[in-house]
Amino acid sequence: MGKKQTKLLVIGIDQALPYFINKFLTEGLLPNIKNLVNNGVIGEAYPCPPCDTPTNWTTIATGATTAIHGVTSFYMHVPGDSFELGLNYRSRTQLVKYCKAEYLWDVADRNSMASFIFNYPSGWASKLKRGVMGLYTWEIPESFPRMIAPSKTYKLDIGNEGDGERKLLLPIKSKEITDAIEKEVFLTKTRGKNYDALKILITPSNNWQILKSSVWSNWIEVILNTTKGLLPCLFKIKVQELNSKNNYVKIKRTAIYNKIGWTYPENFGEKLIKNVFEFDLPESHDVEFMIYESMKKYLRSAREESLTLAQTVNFAKKDMNWDICFFHYHLLDSINHDSLAFLYNKSPLYNEEEAEKSLENEETAYKIVDELVGEVLKSSVDKNTIICFVSDHGAIPIWKMVNLPKFFMKAGLIKYKWNFSENGYKIDWRRTKAYPYMEPPFIWINLEGRDPFGIVKQKEYEDLKDEIIEILYDMRDPYTNEKLVDLALKKEDSDYLGLNGERIGDIIYFLKPSYGLFDGNLGMLNASFLSKNLYEKPEIYDSQVFFGAHAYFLPSTKLGDFSITAPLILSGPGIKQGEKLESPVNLIDLAPTLSQLLQIPNPKDSQGRILNEILS
Numbered sequence: 001m002g003k004k005q006t007k008l009l010v011i012g013i014d015q016a017l018p019y020f021i022n023k024f025l026t027e028g029l030l031p032n033i034k035n036l037v038n039n040g041v042i043g044e045a046y047p048c049p050p051c052d053t054p055t056n057w058t059t060i061a062t063g064a065t066t067a068i069h070g071v072t073s074f075y076m077h078v079p080g081d082s083f084e085l086g087l088n089y090r091s092r093t094q095l096v097k098y099c100k101a102e103y104l105w106d107v108a109d110r111n112s113m114a115s116f117i118f119n120y121p122s123g124w125a126s127k128l129k130r131g132v133m134g135l136y137t138w139e140i141p142e143s144f145p146r147m148i149a150p151s152k153t154y155k156l157d158i159g160n161e162g163d164g165e166r167k168l169l170l171p172i173k174s175k176e177i178t179d180a181i182e183k184e185v186f187l188t189k190t191r192g193k194n195y196d197a198l199k200i201l202i203t204p205s206n207n208w209q210i211l212k213s214s215v216w217s218n219w220i221e222v223i224l225n226t227t228k229g230l231l232p233c234l235f236k237i238k239v240q241e242l243n244s245k246n247n248y249v250k251i252k253r254t255a256i257y258n259k260i261g262w263t264y265p266e267n268f269g270e271k272l273i274k275n276v277f278e279f280d281l282p283e284s285h286d287v288e289f290m291i292y293e294s295m296k297k298y299l300r301s302a303r304e305e306s307l308t309l310a311q312t313v314n315f316a317k318k319d320m321n322w323d324i325c326f327f328h329y330h331l332l333d334s335i336n337h338d339s340l341a342f343l344y345n346k347s348p349l350y351n352e353e354e355a356e357k358s359l360e361n362e363e364t365a366y367k368i369v370d371e372l373v374g375e376v377l378k379s380s381v382d383k384n385t386i387i388c389f390v391s392d393h394g395a396i397p398i399w400k401m402v403n404l405p406k407f408f409m410k411a412g413l414i415k416y417k418w419n420f421s422e423n424g425y426k427i428d429w430r431r432t433k434a435y436p437y438m439e440p441p442f443i444w445i446n447l448e449g450r451d452p453f454g455i456v457k458q459k460e461y462e463d464l465k466d467e468i469i470e471i472l473y474d475m476r477d478p479y480t481n482e483k484l485v486d487l488a489l490k491k492e493d494s495d496y497l498g499l500n501g502e503r504i505g506d507i508i509y510f511l512k513p514s515y516g517l518f519d520g521n522l523g524m525l526n527a528s529f530l531s532k533n534l535y536e537k538p539e540i541y542d543s544q545v546f547f548g549a550h551a552y553f554l555p556s557t558k559l560g561d562f563s564i565t566a567p568l569i570l571s572g573p574g575i576k577q578g579e580k581l582e583s584p585v586n587l588i589d590l591a592p593t594l595s596q597l598l599q600i601p602n603p604k605d606s607q608g609r610i611l612n613e614i615l616s
Contacts, residue, residue, distance in 0.1 A: 004384045005113070005323060006384055006385075006386060006572075006574070006597060006598050007323050007324065007386065008323070008325070008385065008386045008388065008597075008598055009325050009376065009380065009381060009385055009386070009388070010060070010324075010326040010327070010390065010594075011327065011329075011373060011387065011388065011390070012057060012060070012120065012326060012328035012329065012390060012391070013328075013329055013331075013332060013369055013389065013390070013391050014053060014121075014328060014329065014330045014331075014332060014333040014391060014392055015330075015332045015336050015393060015395050015550065016332050016369070016391035016394075016566070016567050017332070017391075017394045017395060017562060017563070018563060018565055018566075018567045019561040019563070020362055020366055021033070021366075021567045024363065024366050024367075025037065029363060029366065029370070030367070031370065031374070032371070032373040032374035032377060033369075033370050033373055033389065033569065036373070036569050037569055037578075038577070038578055039571045039578070040387070040569055040570050040571025040572065040575050040576070040579075041569070041570050041575060041576055041577075041580070041581060042567070042569045042580050042581070043567075043568050043569075043580060043581025043584065043585060044563075044565040044566065044568060044581070045390070045565060045567075045568045045584055045585050045589070045590070046556065046565055046584050046585070046586050047555050047564065047565070047566055047587050048066050048498050048586075049066065049497055049499060049508075049510070049554065050441060050551050051393040051394075051550045051551060051554075052073040052392075052393065052439065052440070053073075053074070053121050053289075053392055053393075054071050054073060054074060054091065054093040054121050054122060055071050055072065055073055055093075055392075055440075056392035056393055056587055057121045057122045057328065058093075058099055058101070058122040058123070059587045059588055060390060061103045061104050061105070061120075061123065061591065062102060062103055062591055062603050062605060062606065063101075063588050063589070063590065063592050063595075063602065063603050063605070063606030063607060063608045064588065064603070064605045064606060064607055065498025065499075065588060066498050066499055066504070067495075067498050067499055067501030067504060068498070068605050068607060069099050069100055069101035069605065070098065070099065070100045071093045071094075071099055072093060072442070072503050072504070073440040073551055074091055074093060074439050075087050075089075075090065075093070075437065075439055075440065075525070076092065076093045076098060076503055077437070077442075077444065078503065079450070080450075081452075082451070082452045082453065083437075083444055083446075083451065083528070084526060084528035084529075087525065087528070090141075090286075090522070092141050092142075094122050094123070094140045094141070095125075095141060095142060096123045096125065096126050099123065100605070101605035101606075102604045102605050103123050103603060104324070104591050104594065104603050105126065105128065105131060105326065106126065106128075106603070107600050107601055107602070108324045108598070109128045109129055109131060113130065113323035113324055113598075113600070114130045114320055114322050114324070115128055115130070115132075115133075115322060115323065115324040116131060116132050116133075116134075116316040116317075116320065116322035116324070116325045116326075116327075117131065117133040117134070117326045117327075118132075118134045118135075118309075118312060118325070118327045118328075119134070119136035119138050119309065119327055120133075120138075120326050120327060120328045121138055121140070121328055124140045124143065125142075125143070125264045127264060131320075131322070132263060132264065132265065132316065133263065133264050134262060134263035134264075134269065134272065134312075135263070136281075136309060136312070137281055137282050137330075138328065138330060139284050139288055143262050144228050144231065144258055144260060144261025144262055145176055145226075145258055145262075146262050146269075147255050147256065147257055147280065147281040147283075148176045148177060148224060148226060148233055148255075148256045148257065148258050149172065149173070149174035149176065149177065149256040150174070150255055150280045150283075151252070151253060151254050151280050152252075152253050153240065153250060153251070153252050153253070154170055154171075154250070154251045154253065155248055155249075155250050156168050156169075156248060156249050156250075157247060157248055158247050158248060158249055159247060165199065166186065166187040167184055167186055168185050168186070168187060169183070169184060169185075170182065170183040170237070170251065170253065172222070172224070172256065174256070176226050176227055176228075177224050177225065177226055178225050178227060179224075179225040181222070181224070183220075183222065184200075184201070185198050185199070185200045185237070185251070186198065186199040186200070187242075187249065190210065195249075196212065196213075197210050197212050197242075198210070198211045198239055198242075198249070200217060200220065200237065202217065202218050202219070202220050203220075203221045204221065211237070211238065211239055212239070213239045213240070213241070213242055214238060214239065215238055215239075216236045216238045216254075217236045217237050217238065218236070219234045219235070219236060219274055220234065220235055220236060221234060222234075222235070222256075224256070226258075228261070231259070231260065231261075232259045232260060233256050233259065234257050234259060234270070234273050234274070235253055235256040236253070237251055237252065237253045237254070238251070238252050239251060240252050255279075255280045255281065257277060259273065271315075272312060272315070275315055276311045276312050276315050278304075278308060279304045279305075279308065281305075282301060282305065287520065288330070289330060289333045295361055298334070299364050299365065299368070302331045302365070302368055303368050303371070305329075305331075306329060306331065306368050306369070306371065306372040307371070307372070307375065309327065309329060310376050312327075313327055313376050313380055314375070314376065314380050317379065317380040325380070329369065329372060331365050331369065332365055332366070332391075335361055335362060335365045336362075336395045337395070337546050337547070337548045338361075338546075338547065339358040339362065339547060339548065340395060340396065340398075340548030341397040341398060341514070341543070341547035341548065342354045342357075342358040342547060343355055343359060343362070343397065344397040344514075344559065344560050344562065345560070346560065347397055349399055349547065373389070383573070384573060385572055385573075386570070386571070386572035386573060386575065386598075387570070387571045388568075388569070388570050388590065389567070389568070389569040389570075390566060390567070390568050390569070390587075390590065391566040391568075393550045393555075393564055393565075394562065394564045394565050395549060395562065395564070396513050396549065396550070396553065396558070396559040396562045396563065396564065397513075397514050397547060397548055397559055397562060398513070398516040398546065398548060398549045399542065399547060400515050400541070400542060400543060401516055401518075401540065401542070401543055402475075402511065402515050402540060403534070403537050403538065403539050403540065403541065404436045404438065404517060404527070405436065405527045405530060405534075406537070406539045407471070407475050407539055408434065408436055408527075410539075411471045413432070413434040413468065414427065414432045414433070414435065414436075414527065415432050416428060416530060416535070422529070423531075424529055424530060424531045424535070425529065425530040425531075425532070425535045426528065426529050427527065427528045429446065429453035429455075430455060431455070432453075432455070433445065434446060434456075434468055435527060435528075436527050437505060437525075437527075438518065438524070438525045438552075439517070439552075440505070440551070441510060441517075441551070442504065442505020442508055443472075443505050443506060443507040443508075444506055445461060445464055445468075445506045445507075447506075465490050465506060469488045469489070469507060472485045472488040472509050473485055473488060475539075478540060479540065482512065483512060484511060484512060484515055484540075485509050485510065485512065486510045486511060486512045486554060486557070487510045487554060488508070488509040489507070489508055490506065490507060490508075491505065491506055491507070494508050498607075510552060510553055510554045510557075511552040511553060513553070513557060513558075513559040515540075515552070516546060516549045516552060517552055518546060518549070518551075519543050519545050520544070520545035550564055568581075568590075570614055572597075574597045574615055575597070575614055575615065575616060576614055576616045577616075579614070586608055588606070589611050590608065592609065592610050593608070593610050593611040593615075596610050596615075597615075
């Protein structure tokens, strides 16, 4: 009998922090993760700058640096476009057509291995011959929504008693549905004189179902006109209460799910709806990682999301018997953005009561992650499976915002003029020498002959770069006199950071702790237009929404117990047991190491090394 094929499960937990992993492991709160550590190797890894979500999930899957794969945070400038154009397409960096590096799952596909890639912030939509890629709660452009309407309970008047069937109407509407419809259901009598059941058309092909109380219907098919066009959708109903005496019926409807446009191949989406999905998916928002409700409600919903994610991975294992699985879960990122400054004892926001509450939320979130890990390990892993528990980056506390356009205005690098029709200040390209991106933290020079509105002549280019770097280093907090920038350098000097490529700005900069550039309003990230409020804000001001960040800092940045490094745990065949890495490795090292363990070629653009020190 031949040797069994080694398999791979990558558990991607966004913004897991080494400090909390180690703390909660020591306290015995993470038994499933502890099992991985005891049977494998634990350590930390440096992300590739910019230390952000799309960049580093791409790095993990390709082994390539930002310069090579070209995935520059949530926003990307393509040479030849106007600088503000890329800021109109948030998250397009997660589309496979914009990634210039090969993914590990592409290599696996060529080597007859089936891959299941789910809820992963990169590579959509990879066309795998032997695999499946699907979306879940994490939003990526050029896809269709998974949920068209949330669940709903109807209380409908049934009128006076009568002898025949009685028609009732369920209104089907939501913000995603452009043309609301009414679904017909019929009160009917299966025995006796009183109505005791509902009859509903399940499919357009005259397939009817009789529903007694407390029994879910089969899946009901309906075509809905939505913001994404006509979509085939599915939902169920059940009779919660049928009271002929009081003349009403109470009907519960599940969420309405769309079947297409969020898995490849398409038919896998319908399988997940019918076999896995059991709760309302979170509604989409402009900013994926913000918490829009109470923390208690958010954590309750997050646990439902995590268990359904685990069920999805386990269902895919049974249905398609994947050899390789990459999945991603974003809970910890949102918690950290919301609370880190309240946990850092040198922060001006720190007090014992707030710190205790924030720590309790962190503990709950990590327990949810541990439960997710346990559910997947229980059903989808055997002795031939390598498990890689990894994050894309860490985070540090922040509590002050840097109004970068204000500094550039003061230095004469950027000019604005009032626009009456838009009630704000628009950039004046004919007088603007340099344009700052915030995510990624790049500065672009408005170069004549290269850029659509370029005014800086080639002979001025090098001197202007030196001038901008000096300006960045001279930026100070007017209240503390602290310098704001930790490192500023030219693109050509940044090879060692993996940042010398065509999508990399002329100058790269990194902030000092604990300053940030984003406080919950996406308009802050686009310097081509400033609202009156933002235009009038001072150079430095207090954070109101965001209290933890990562995208603006060097991979080695630390503040107290917190760091930008990502936790890394590897366990399974070919990996040492019960060991700890002495120093951080790099996330680019994962793809070649996993390829070695799987005995397949490296992704062709991989730049990392094989982590021989962890191999048994």
